[in-house]
Amino acid sequence: MTHLLEIRNVSRRFGGVQAVGDVTAHVDEGELVGLIGPNGAGKTTLFNLISGFTPLSGGTVAFAGRTISGLKPNHVARLGISRTFQNLRVFPNMSVFDNVSVGAVGALPQGAFGALFGALHRRGRDRSAEISRRTWEALEAVGLTHVAAELAANLPYGQRKYLEIARALAMRPRFLILDEPAAGLNDTETRDLAAFIKRLHGQGLTIMLVEHDMTLVMGICQRILVLASGRKIADGTPDAIRTDAAVLEAYLGVDE
Amino acid sequence: MFDPYYLQQLAIGLSLGMTYALMAIGFTLIFGVLNVVNFAHGEIYTLGAFAGLVLISATAPPIVAVILGALAIGALAGFSLERIAFKPFRRFTDEASLKSRAMRESTLLSSLAVSIVVREALEIVFGSQMRSVPFDYLINTPVRVGPVILVTGDFIIFGVAAAMLIGLQYLLTRTRVGLAIRAVSNNPLGAKYVGIDTDRTIITTFVVGSMMGAAAGILMGLYYGAVFPAMGFTPGIKAFVAMVMGGLSSIPGAVICALILGISESMATTFVSSGWSDMVAYGFLILTLIFFPNGLFGARRERV
Structure with missing residues (x-):
């Protein structure tokens, strides 16, 4: 084995x-x-x-x-393989939700055309739905759903750690x-x-x-x-x- | 009653400001992501104008085709610029090299070098004199709006600038490409570790920013009716001033400051000779740096 x-x-x-x-x-x-x-x-x-x-x-x-x-x-x-960092690498000027969805996007690569105009056709919308589903799931796992709209920079240190873990989890x-x-x-x-x-x-x-x-x-x-x-x-x-x-x-x- | 003269000056200033804004949007987008000043942006603008002019003199196509041609050249130029002047100096290997000033300054110089080479090459091929755009393509048919006289180009430029701003906001906040661009601009290493292809994201940013620069160039060529190798210099400086005043990485901030610049320059010509109007831009830059070191819209807005 x-x-x-x-x-x-x-x-x-x-x-x-x-x-x-x-x-x-x-x-x-x-x-x-x-x-x-x-x-x-x-x-x-x-x-x-x-x-x-x-x-x-x-x-x-x-x-x-x-x-x-x-x-x-x-x-x-x-x-x-996803990881978190000793000195945090969250995206400070993005919302908590967006931070985590970067992880979901990173794990679901696709061509530039689909990424730009994804909202306009059905498969693209399915993909967006999948990304937002994974994002919410990861936020739920670390218990940060209530601050999803907050800027990452405004979170206290301990929550930023969980945010980074959520970002890693969103990659499944x-x-x-x-x-x-x-x-x-x-x-x-x-x-x-x-x-x-x-x-x-x-x-x-x-x-x-x-x-x-x-x-x-x-x-x-x-x-x-x-x-x-x-x-x-x-x-x-x-x-x-x-x-x-x-x-x-x-x-x-x-x-x- | 308000003197219509001032309204006319205000309208001229607004349209001047819009032309600076066209340039400042692409400039600020690239700065926001890479944190480096792209000195070759002015030459991208010039290349866009020349691409349009060459197309016009070769085949006399419809105006939409001229603009599409300029956009294509802009995209190609942005891609090459990134590969030649930025990529070789970019090493995301550790925190120290990311923040190193030496790295930032080397791309400052390499983009300046590219800008000089492009300008000189254009002079060799096309000569340094102004070339005039055929009359049929000019966008300066006068339009009367109440007491003010504008030209068709003012409306086109306003429309294009607005479309660019809205399109860019859509791109950055609603699409996955935009999400990747914002992530890279926030923390390139973090983005890389969650599967974002940072290289491709940076190229995309350059291509988008340069297409906007080239579109600005051809529009200005059609607006003023003249195209020449050094035409990108002054708008480049004004866009830079608008970006600094706007807080370096805020695109809406840069646009507002570009409008302020345009209006104050055109108002200034009322009181001083027009040769001095550039002083207004530099005066604003100095005042901003003294009193608002973070720019007028620096701290409050999201980067990019």
Whole structure:
């Protein structure tokens, strides 16, 4: 059986710095996987390599049996991998509804003519209806329907995070990558977020999550990958990771 | 009773402002998306006018065909301009390069270079003198409206400018192409990650903006009856001033400011010699920059 996501011997150098070195890992359909590691371990770089944003220096990435390394981010996104960002990338001067429909539009590509004059023929109208249906559905999933007409810039920080997740969900992804979703949230908000991620996972979505908040990661993930200095040092259940010698060393250092 | 002279000046000013507005719409659209000034927009305008003139002298087609020809050349010019002057400098690889001033300035210079090359090439091919448009094609039949005399071109220009504005609002807010354009203008990286082809969206923006520039060029050629290689320069500057006054990325703002410019220039000729009327535009620019650094319509409106 092939894995949904398969990362083989992936590496990336920035000048003389080896940001990610020879990482091999996989994610199976339906998993909820955590990716942790000390600062500068290469977590975000690994995400960027998967989503096609940063070209690989070596190795391959395959998604659903198809090699995706070398594809542009918009192609990778259309294949079913969507992501959110550590520092948010919502569209501040667009309404919440429009923000999310960009995701739906991005996932349903079509020619320029149809996109311009779609409103004038029946198939185009069906498509518009489909886009607005997916948009409302995603807004409902994150609980932002009541602010749909609001400008994204006017939302509080926590809601902007959910907005970004809604935009990713509107693409109907097979695989969702969340880059530090709990950063900047307080304890209550983090607990709500954990419940929300679990609910998404419960609906059958495969999720990978980078997070500094250990209680969140340990609490919801089925499996955890640990990176340190660009290398994978551990891969296992939360309980195994908690007692792993290499992980403790990477996080706490070794006594001389 | 109000002196009809002022009404006439007001009408002249409005039509002058409309001609600036035609130019400013495309200019502001491109700025709003890429955040870079496209110095070659004036030459697109000139190319549109020459394309129309060449068509007229070659086959004497109906006026609609002349305008369609100018639009086609505008679209082609916009596409090539983006590939030659903008694409090579665009690297959406990380946040730092997106915000880098060096990148913005290099496209400023590359578009300026394209504008100089195009202007000189036109001079080599057509010579630098004015070429007059055959009389049959002129759009300056006088029309009397109450105490004011206008020409047919004033109505055509008003109609075209209004159609462009409404069409653009429709494009930006009601179509999926427009949604993509706004998303790219808000955050190109975010757009890319949700499956938007940023490259294609930017090309579309250039093509649409340049078609508007070329349409403005041919209309002005038919309105004033003269076409020459340097004709894009002054309207280009005025469009730039209108864009800055309007808050850089607000299209309705730029149009309103273009009208203000036109009216104040024509009113100014009442009091000072017409050679000084350009001073009004630059004076407005300086005043705006001092008192409203964000432009008159800057902060309140949505970008693009």
